[in-house]
Amino acid sequence: MGQIFNLRRIFNPPPALAPVVFSPVTIKVPMAPPGLFITFEGMDGSGKTTQMHRLAARLRALGRTVLETAEPGGTPIGTKIRRILLDAANQELSPTTEVLLYFASRSQNVDEWIASALNRGEIVLADRFTDSSLVYQGCGRNLGVDTILELERIACRGLKPRLTLLVDIDAETSLARARARNLAQPHCETRMDDQSLEFHRKVYEAYHALAAREPGRVKLVDGRADVDAIERQVWSIVAAYV
Numbered sequence: 001m002g003q004i005f006n007l008r009r010i011f012n013p014p015p016a017l018a019p020v021v022f023s024p025v026t027i028k029v030p031m032a033p034p035g036l037f038i039t040f041e042g043m044d045g046s047g048k049t050t051q052m053h054r055l056a057a058r059l060r061a062l063g064r065t066v067l068e069t070a071e072p073g074g075t076p077i078g079t080k081i082r083r084i085l086l087d088a089a090n091q092e093l094s095p096t097t098e099v100l101l102y103f104a105s106r107s108q109n110v111d112e113w114i115a116s117a118l119n120r121g122e123i124v125l126a127d128r129f130t131d132s133s134l135v136y137q138g139c140g141r142n143l144g145v146d147t148i149l150e151l152e153r154i155a156c157r158g159l160k161p162r163l164t165l166l167v168d169i170d171a172e173t174s175l176a177r178a179r180a181r182n183l184a185q186p187h188c189e190t191r192m193d194d195q196s197l198e199f200h201r202k203v204y205e206a207y208h209a210l211a212a213r214e215p216g217r218v219k220l221v222d223g224r225a226d227v228d229a230i231e232r233q234v235w236s237i238v239a240a241y242v
C-alpha cells in the first residue's frame with residue numbers, strides 16, 4: 001500500500017511542491033590553502049609510516065600543529081573502506097571497484113579532515129595519497145593515468161601535495177619485508193601484498209617514472225638506509241618548507 005502511494009507521488013507530484021534543486025557541493029578546497037600538505041609514498045614495507053610519525057613529532061616539537069592521516073583509512077568511514085580493500089578474502093574485487101573505493105576513502109578524508117586542517121593553516125601529513133592510485137591502479141592494474149586524474153578531479157577537487165617524499169625500496173625488498181611482517185603479525189589485510197612480484201615491479205617502475213616527471217614535488221629518499229639516517233634525509237628536504 002505504502003509503495004503504491006509513493007509511486008503515485010513520484011509520477012504525479014502535487015503541483016504545490018517546489019522543484020528539487022541540487023545544491024552545489026559546499027565544501028571548498030582552495031587550490032592553494034594556507035596550510036602545508038606533505039605526503040609519504042613508497043612500496044609496502046618501505047618504512048614510510050615510521051618516517052611520517054617521526055616527522056610529525058619533530059614538527060610538533062617546533063610548535064607546529066600537525067594532522068597525521070593515511071590512505072586508505074584516516075577517517076572512521078575511510079577505515080571501514082580500508083577493511084574492504086585490504087581484506088585477503090575479497091579476491092573478486094574488480095579493478096574498477098578497487099580504484100573507486102580508494103578514491104571514496106580519499107574524498108571522505110579531504111572533506112572531513114584534510115581540507116579544513118589546511119584551511120586552518122596546519123600541516124597535514126598523509127601516508128599515501130593520489131600518487132598511490134596512479135602507480136598501483138593506473139599502472140599496476142592498467143587502468144591508465146587519465147582515469148586516475150579524472151577521479152582525482154572529482155574526489156580531491158584540485159588538492160595536490162606541495163611535497164611528496166618517496167621512500168624508495170625495490171619490489172623484491174618490499175615483498176620480502178611485507179611477507180615477513182605478515183608472518184610475524186598474522187592479519188587479514190594482505191590483499192595487495194598478495195599480488196605478484198610482476199605487479200609490484202610495475203608499481204616500482206611507475207613510482208620512478210613519477211619522480212622523474214615531477215622532480216620539483218616528488219623527492220626520493222633511500223629506504224634501505226637505517227631509520228635514523230632516513231629521518232635525517234627526510235628532514236634535510238622538509239626543513240626548506242616549514
Ligand code: TMP
Pocket residue numbers: 044070071072086102128129130132133134136137192193
Ligand atoms: P598501506 O599498507 O601503506 O597502508 O597501504 C595499503 C595498500 O593499498 C598498499 O598495498 C598500497 C595500496 N594502495 C593502492 O593500491 N592504491 C591507493 O590509492 C592507496 C592509497 C593504497
